[in-house]
Amino acid sequence: MQMSLSPNKLEILEALLLHDKPVKPMQVSKEMGKEFPSVMMHILGLTKMGYATPAEKGYYIITKEGKKFLGIPEVSRDVARTLLVGKLHEQAFHFYLDIGKPLDIKAYNLQTFNSQLKRVQLESVDFHMKRGDFEAWFRGIGDIELAKKTAVLKRLTLDGENLRKKLQIITVNRCIALAKIAGYTVVTK
Template sequence: MEKMSETKADILELLWVNDAPLNFKQITEKLGLKPRAANMHLLGLMKAGFIAKNANNEYTITPSGRVALGFPSTDEKLARKILSKTAKEKAFYFYKGIGQPTDIEADSLNDFCEKLRTLDTKIIEFHTERGDFEAWVSSLGDIELAKRLKVIRGSNLSGELLRKKTYDAVKSRCDELSKAK
C-alpha cells in the first residue's frame, strides 16, 4: 500500500476524533480544504474503503480506516480481552487526589463506564489530568480508546462536560466491542 497523503490522514483523523458522521461542508471548514480538493480526497478514501457515506451524505470512518490510522483491528478475541473482568490487583482504583483513595474501583471496562456516571467530577478531573484513565485502558489492550481519552485530556475540559465526553467515549467503545464479541 502506498503512503497516504497528509490531507487524507487529516480527514481520517477528523472523522475518528469526531466519532460521529460529518457532512462535506463540515469537513472542508474544519480542515480548511477547498471543495474540489476535499472531494478528490474523500473519493479516494471511499474507494480505499477507509470511509463510508450514509444516506444523509455524511461521512464516517470504517474499521479499515481505523487500521489505516494505526489502530489494531478489533476482532472477537481482542474485544473479549478488553471487556473481561480484571484481577483485583489490575482493577482501576479511583482517588480524590494524591494519597486520597476512595473506596470505588472498577474491575472491567463496562464497570468503569458505569462508575463514570456517578463519580464526583473532581475525581474524573484528577485522573484525567494525570493520564490515569488512558494508561489503565491501554493496560486492558484498548489502544484506540486510550488515544481517544488522551485527546479528551488535551481538550482541557472540566466538570460535567469532561464527565460527558469521557463517559460518551467509553460507552461508545463498550457498545462497539460488545458487538464484536
C-alpha cells in the same frame, strides 16, 4: 505502503475516530474550531485515500483502513469479552481525587469503568484526564482504540461535566461495539 498525512488531515481523521456514528463535516469543523471549507476538503481527501467514507448524504465515518492507519488493531471476540466483563483485578483502575487521595472506587473492566465514571467526583475525572491515566489504563488492558479516542478527547481540553459526558459517550459506544464483536445481544435505549 502506508501513506503519510498532513498534520491537518491526521487531526481530522482522529476527530472522525471520536464519532462512532456518521458525522457531518460541519460538526467536525465546529468541534475542532477549524474553517468548514478546509475540513470538508480534508475529509474528501481522506475519502479518496480510503480512510473515511460517506455513510449517508452529507455524513462521513472513519473506515477500518483509517483506524488501521492510526495504529488501531482489530479486536478478537475473546479480547472483546475480556474488556467488557473480564475480572481484571490486577489491572483494576483506581480512581483518585489527587496524588495521595484515593477514592476507594475501582473499575475491573469497561462496564464497571462506565458505571463508576457516572458516580465519581468531577475533580477525579479532570485529575485522571490531565495525567493521561484513562488512556494509559485503556492501553494497558488492551483497548488501543479507546486509548486513542481518549487521547484525542484530552486534546479538546474539556473539563467537568462536559468531559465526563463526552468520555461516557465514547465509553458506552465502545462497549456497544465490543458487545457486537463478542456476540452479545445489544439493547440500546
